[in-house]
Amino acid sequence: QRMADDTIDLLAAAQRPDGYLNSYVTVVRGDVRWQDLKHGHELYCAGHLFQAAVAHHRMTGSDRLLTIARRLADNIDSVFGPGKRRGVCGHPEVETALVELFRATGERRYLALASYFIDERGQGTIGIPPHQAAVYQEHVPVRQATSVEGHAVRALYLTAGVADVYMETGDVTLLDALERQWRDMVSHKLYITGGVGSRTHMEAFGEPYELPNDIGYCETCAQIASIQWNWRMLLITGDGRYADLMERTLFNGFLSGRSLDGLRTRYENPLLRRGYKPVFGSHGNERREWYDCACCPPNIMRLLSSLAHYMATQTAEGIQIHHYAPCELSADLDGGRVRLRAKT
Numbered sequence: 001q002r003m004a005d006d007t008i009d010l011l012a013a014a015q016r017p018d019g020y021l022n023s024y025v026t027v028v029r030g031d032v033r034w035q036d037l038k039h040g041h042e043l044y045c046a047g048h049l050f051q052a053a054v055a056h057h058r059m060t061g062s063d064r065l066l067t068i069a070r071r072l073a074d075n076i077d078s079v080f081g082p083g084k085r086r087g088v089c090g091h092p093e094v095e096t097a098l099v100e101l102f103r104a105t106g107e108r109r110y111l112a113l114a115s116y117f118i119d120e121r122g123q124g125t126i127g128i129p130p131h132q133a134a135v136y137q138e139h140v141p142v143r144q145a146t147s148v149e150g151h152a153v154r155a156l157y158l159t160a161g162v163a164d165v166y167m168e169t170g171d172v173t174l175l176d177a178l179e180r181q182w183r184d185m186v187s188h189k190l191y192i193t194g195g196v197g198s199r200t201h202m203e204a205f206g207e208p209y210e211l212p213n214d215i216g217y218c219e220t221c222a223q224i225a226s227i228q229w230n231w232r233m234l235l236i237t238g239d240g241r242y243a244d245l246m247e248r249t250l251f252n253g254f255l256s257g258r259s260l261d262g263l264r265t266r267y268e269n270p271l272l273r274r275g276y277k278p279v280f281g282s283h284g285n286e287r288r289e290w291y292d293c294a295c296c297p298p299n300i301m302r303l304l305s306s307l308a309h310y311m312a313t314q315t316a317e318g319i320q321i322h323h324y325a326p327c328e329l330s331a332d333l334d335g336g337r338v339r340l341r342a343k344t
Contacts, residue, residue, distance in 0.1 A: 004056065008065050011049075019071035021049070034079065034087075037126040038136065043089035043117075046072055047097035054097075054104045055306075066104065073101055077109050081116050086125045088117050090136045092154050095161025096228075099168060115165050118142050118174075121158070135202050143173045147184040148205050152197025152217075153295075155181075155205065156225035163232035175236065182233065184208075186245065193256075194249030195269055197222040213272040220257030220267060220296040223249050224303050231310055234322070238315070243322040246310065250323070258300055259287045265297045 015021045016031070022042050025033055034042060053069035056062065076094075079085050098114035101107070122141035124133075133139035134150035137158050148155050159178055166174040188208035190196060195218030198206040203219050227246050234242035256269045264287035290297065313320045314331045319340060321327075329340045 001060075004060075004065075008056075008068070011065070011068050015068055015071060019075035021046070021068065021072045034085070037087045038090040038128065041089070041091055043076065043094040044091040046076060047094035050094070050097035050101045054100045057104055069101060070105065070107070073098065073110055073113070077113050081113060086120060086123075088121045088126060088138075090126060090128075092121070092137055092158035092161060095158065096164045099161065099164035102168070111165070111168055114161065115169065118158075118162055118165055135204060143177050145177045146180045148181050148189060148196075151202055151204050152222035153203065153219060153225050156196070156222060156229050160225065160229045160232055163229060163236060167232070167236060178233065182229075191216060191218060191253065191271060193218070193269070193271060194226065194245060194253035195223060195271070196226055196253075200268075212270075214270055214274050216268075216270045218253060218269040220254060220265065220269060221299050223254040223257070223269070224299050227254065227303065227310070235313065238313075238320075240322075247323055254300075254303070257296060258304075264289050265291075265300055267291070267296050 011021065014023050014026065016026065020026075020031075020033060022033075022045060025031065025040075025042060029035070034040070037043075050069045050073065053065040057066045080087060095114045095117050098110045098117075102110040102114070119142070122138055122144070124138065126136075126138065128136050128138040130139075135154070137150055137154050139149065142158070142162055148159075159181060162174050162178055165171070166178070185196065185205075189198065189205050189211070191198070191211055195216060196205065197203055197219050198211050198216045200215055200217045203217050203222070226249050230242040230246045230249075233239070234246070253269060257266050259265070266287040307325075308327070311321065311323055311325065311327050312329055313322070314333075316334075318333065319329060319331055319338070321329075321342060324344045325342070326344060327342050329342075331338050331340075
């Protein structure tokens with residue numbers, strides 16, 4: 001708790017008077033904002049802050065971090081949207097985070113902004129060359145998508161955000177697009193481990209059945225994104241196939257990204273190793289304690305610390321358990337309070 005409080009103090013001190021918050025932009029770029037939507041990750045980083053704020057608020061009841069997040073979201077809303085600046089982030093993430101922020105606060109402007117970013121994607125507003133458009137999920141408007149393409153983490157963070165917006169709006173055209181992409185992924189571009197993103201180049205989905213064993217990239221973050229997307233599809237439909245894919249990915253595609261002693265992680269999770277192969281860069285697919293681009297280590301920590309969140313759901317019909325794990329559950333059903341204990 002003390003570490004969290006100290007971190008929140010730092011964030012509050014770094015936040016600009018108008019609510020903007022990105023220490024790199026403020027310190028290194030002289031507070032010149034929104035100049036590189038393709039690579040700058042300003043909206044992406046804001047999204048992770050929003051999700052952290054919602055999680056902190058749910059756990060502690062404190063609104064200190066949530067207030068910081070809301071000021072930043074209000075700043076973004078003052079810049080982007082209909083009649084304002086056009087554009088999307090080169091790395092989807094803020095969409096699902098804005099929906100979570102809406103759920104935590106009830107502020108509908110955040111949901112409207114998430115919907116705007118989804119509607120704006122694929123419209124060519126950030127100047128991606130056609131041959132790179134799929135990498136940044138700018139190759140096609142969301143509702144026209146028929147397949148998963150490009151950078152795997154970007155693609156699945158986007159589908160998770162689209163699923164969140166569908167859950168709040170009921171726009172069936174979004175769900176239709178999600179189901180088309182899910183069928184394409186599981187039928188053509190999914191390893192038996194649940195791994196996704198077969199190409200080392202651009203960490204991307206390949207062509208149908210392009211699934212090499214020894215140079216398959218299968219970024220750990222992509223498996224996490226798949227679990228997040230499938231969780232949302234499970235909540236939407238109640239269909240057990242989404243829970244099945246979560247389980248397969250969790251035990252086979254994701255867990256290899258962490259060493260047994262818990263001290264080292266890896267980005268790539270190929271199905272076969274032929275000794276050192278330079279296709280994975282200087283570290284040659286060895287697990288490391290840290291990386292210059294450290295998206296996977298904290299993402300692993302986030303998933304492992306929130307596993308209980310994915311264990312079960314509740315409907316009017318009862319409780320549904322989705323994973324084999326020791327657990328204790330409680331729920332209010334028509335017959336009263338129910339407590340359930342599972343052992344395995």
